[in-house]
Amino acid sequence: MIGFVARRLLQAIPLLIGVSLIGFGLMHLAPGGPLAVYTLNPTIQAQDIERIRIIFGLDQPIHVQYVKWATGIVSGNWGYTFFGGRPVLDVILERLPATMLLMGSALSVAILLGLSIGILGAVRRYSVFDVLATTGALFALSFPTFWFGLMAIYVFAIQLRWLPSGGMWELGEEGNILSLLRHLVLPTMVLALVITATWSRYSRSAFLEVMHQDYMRTARAKGLPPRQRLLRHAFPNAAKPLIALLGVELPFLFSGALVTETIFGWPGMGRLFVDALNMKEYPVLMGMMMFTAIFVIIGNLLADIAIAAIDPRVRLQ
Amino acid sequence: MRAMLGGVTATATLPRDAPAASPEAPLLSVRGLTLHIPVPPHTLRAVDGISFDLRRGETLGLVGESGSGKTLTAMAVMRLLEPPLSDLPRGKVLLEGRDLMRLSETEMSTLRGRALSMIFQEPMTSLNPVMTVGRQIAEPVVRHLGLSARQAAARAEEMLRLVGIPDPPRVARAYPHLLSGGMRQRAMIAIALACRPSLLIADEPTTALDVTVQAQILDLLAGLQREMGSAVLLITHDLAVIAETAHRVAVMYAGRIVEEAPVGSLFAAPRHPYTRGLLASIPLIARERPETLPEIPGMVPGPGDRPAGCAFAPRCGRALPRCAQDVPPFAPLAPGHHAACWNPCDG
Numbered sequence: 001m002i003g004f005v006a007r008r009l010l011q012a013i014p015l016l017i018g019v020s021l022i023g024f025g026l027m028h029l030a031p032g033g034p035l036a037v038y039t040l041n042p043t044i045q046a047q048d049i050e051r052i053r054i055i056f057g058l059d060q061p062i063h064v065q066y067v068k069w070a071t072g073i074v075s076g077n078w079g080y081t082f083f084g085g086r087p088v089l090d091v092i093l094e095r096l097p098a099t100m101l102l103m104g105s106a107l108s109v110a111i112l113l114g115l116s117i118g119i120l121g122a123v124r125r126y127s128v129f130d131v132l133a134t135t136g137a138l139f140a141l142s143f144p145t146f147w148f149g150l151m152a153i154y155v156f157a158i159q160l161r162w163l164p165s166g167g168m169w170e171l172g173e174e175g176n177i178l179s180l181l182r183h184l185v186l187p188t189m190v191l192a193l194v195i196t197a198t199w200s201r202y203s204r205s206a207f208l209e210v211m212h213q214d215y216m217r218t219a220r221a222k223g224l225p226p227r228q229r230l231l232r233h234a235f236p237n238a239a240k241p242l243i244a245l246l247g248v249e250l251p252f253l254f255s256g257a258l259v260t261e262t263i264f265g266w267p268g269m270g271r272l273f274v275d276a277l278n279m280k281e282y283p284v285l286m287g288m289m290m291f292t293a294i295f296v297i298i299g300n301l302l303a304d305i306a307i308a309a310i311d312p313r314v315r316l317q
Numbered sequence: 318m319r320a321m322l323g324g325v326t327a328t329a330t331l332p333r334d335a336p337a338a339s340p341e342a343p344l345l346s347v348r349g350l351t352l353h354i355p356v357p358p359h360t361l362r363a364v365d366g367i368s369f370d371l372r373r374g375e376t377l378g379l380v381g382e383s384g385s386g387k388t389l390t391a392m393a394v395m396r397l398l399e400p401p402l403s404d405l406p407r408g409k410v411l412l413e414g415r416d417l418m419r420l421s422e423t424e425m426s427t428l429r430g431r432a433l434s435m436i437f438q439e440p441m442t443s444l445n446p447v448m449t450v451g452r453q454i455a456e457p458v459v460r461h462l463g464l465s466a467r468q469a470a471a472r473a474e475e476m477l478r479l480v481g482i483p484d485p486p487r488v489a490r491a492y493p494h495l496l497s498g499g500m501r502q503r504a505m506i507a508i509a510l511a512c513r514p515s516l517l518i519a520d521e522p523t524t525a526l527d528v529t530v531q532a533q534i535l536d537l538l539a540g541l542q543r544e545m546g547s548a549v550l551l552i553t554h555d556l557a558v559i560a561e562t563a564h565r566v567a568v569m570y571a572g573r574i575v576e577e578a579p580v581g582s583l584f585a586a587p588r589h590p591y592t593r594g595l596l597a598s599i600p601l602i603a604r605e606r607p608e609t610l611p612e613i614p615g616m617v618p619g620p621g622d623r624p625a626g627c628a629f630a631p632r633c634g635r636a637l638p639r640c641a642q643d644v645p646p647f648a649p650l651a652p653g654h655h656a657a658c659w660n661p662c663d664g
Contacts, residue, residue: 038658039456055563142380173415212399214437214439214442214443214444215442215443215444215445215446217397217437217443218437218443218444218445218505219394219445219456220397220429221429221430221435221437221509221510222428222429222430222434222456222457222460223399223424223426223427223428223429223430223431223457223460223461224426224456224457224460225426225460228460230447232456233445236447236448237445237446237447271449296481310447311446311447312447312492312494313446313492313494
């Protein structure tokens with residue numbers, strides 16, 4: 001077990017190097033650069049821009065820039081923002097709580113709801129409920145998130161005036177839990193919609209596959225009541241693909257939702273990424289990419305360990 | 318007989334003589350069991366009005382080729398058919414006088430595993446892979462007999478010992494994937510018999526197993542049956558298994574029982590041409606080997622081409638004109654020996 005974890009973490013190193021190389025390369029391939037904003041400003045001279053370029057080290061060849069950045073990452077110095085000069089790690093960590101709150105509530109609501117809908121749909125296959133759930137899920141999955149976001153704002157914030165349209169607090173109410181919860185509802189709803197749809201489809205097919213296995217027939221032949229068959233026999237077997245899905249979704253908890261956070265003005269990681277992208281804040285973008293990549297690796301590792309804990313046939317090797 | 322049949326090379330000592338006919342009512346009495354499955358534009362008469370009785374301590378072999386309806390019969394008796402088939406069976410299934418067909422699913426679930434149990438053809442997949450063997454045996458004990466988890470675990474080990482598994486405490490803690498096919502089938506038998514049911518349905522219990530293991534499992538079943546006094550409905554396509562284990566045999570063809578007799582009488586003097594054909598197609602070790610094994614010409618009729626009369630008529634060498642028109646009655650030809658045939662073979 002410890003050997004397995006150690007081996008997997010070692011395997012993660014070349015993976016992270018690959019991710020960083022590709023990320024770094026792609027970022028520099030994009031036209032423009034962090035200094036492009038200055039070129040539109042008539043009060044800034046060309047020499048000034050050149051001086052800033054030298055200060056930031058942007059005049060050096062790209063591989064030199066990469067090595068400098070990578071040494072920094074390993075030693076814990078993730079670099080400084082171009083605009084403001086703040087440590088990148090601080091900038092990221094400061095956005096983390098808001099994102100974890102939003103994603104945590106959206107994921108928990110969505111998983112609970114999606115799992116229930118999926119199981120019920122599998123148990124009552126082709127029933128009215130199942131057909132409605134399937135249609136609803138396809139609907140939720142085929143419309144873009146921003147459309148749901150705008151609709152939610154239009155209906156609940158503008159027409160009904162029940163909930164605020166964006167932000168995390170009312171001005172002057174920072175720290176007020178009630179205000180926070182009111183701001184949390186709409187983005188959670190919109191985010192949860194799509195995740196619920198995914199989970200209902202996954203859990204429906206996972207349970208359908210399990211429910212026609214021979215051991216489920218054995219459980220019936222033993223006279224076990226439906227509830228016990230579902231919870232004790234079907235669930236542990238159906239859980240494996242769902243745990244894998246959970247492992248894949250874990251990074252979202254830390255990386256946030258680009259579209260939803262932007263629409264609702266939620267000060268989380270997703271919006272930080274969009275802002276950094278607009279400003280060509282290479283250090284922030286690279287920092288966030290590495291941050292997410294690390295959680296992708298951790299998520300999959302945890303999923304593998306959990307699956308091995310459930311299924312005695314799976315060995316961690 | 319046993320030495321002659323090729324399928325099983327057993328040294329089994331198995332009950333050959335049926336228990337003396339008792340005046341008491343049969344344990345299981347199936348009357349007019351029917352399962353007609355709509356397969357547009359036809360109706361598949363998978364089980365077509367079959368009736369049979371089973372007494373305590375008796376083993377009835379239900380034999381027939383694939384698709385003859387024997388497994389569906391068993392599933393209907395257990396009420397284990399899943400939708401869309403679950404509502405289709407008609408007829409009566411009386412267990413100790415109680416019609417199982419009229420029970421609710423909840424009532425039925427209190428009987429399954431307690432009054433009647435079933436073991437299946439596929440020991441490799443019939444056990445839950447993520448639950449220990451001991452717990453899977455203990456489950457019905459807790460459910461039906463109300464034992465505590467600790468008592469049920471002890472009962473599970475006792476059952477494992479009873480079905481001849483070495484080192485029961487270790488196996489009880491093991492997961493199914495560590496056991497061989499034969500061991501898993503033993504574990505399945507332990508589950509099925511854990512509450513001492515009066516009826517055990519064994520659907521092809523040895524088909525997926527090695528020949529040597531087959532004989533062991535059949536021995537085990539017969540021994541446990543004597544010990545517990547259960548009735549066994551043994552479903553198989555293998556006449557050698559029937560010869561080993563059953564007291565009486567019912568031969569199914571295309572959803573109907575075409576012949577029923579004590580095992581000795583059926584093997585010595587089969588009366589229905591289909592039964593005769595089945596017996597002739599078994600390779601016999603003692604017999605001179607013909608170049609080709611005799612086989613029954615033709616195929617089992619599909620739902621669309623089934624004749625109005627005897628379903629076997631199109632393949633039958635003894636068919637009379639009326640065979641295609643009228644369904645032959647299930648008539649006694651000798652004591653305890655019935656066949657549904659207009660032109661039965663000589664006794």
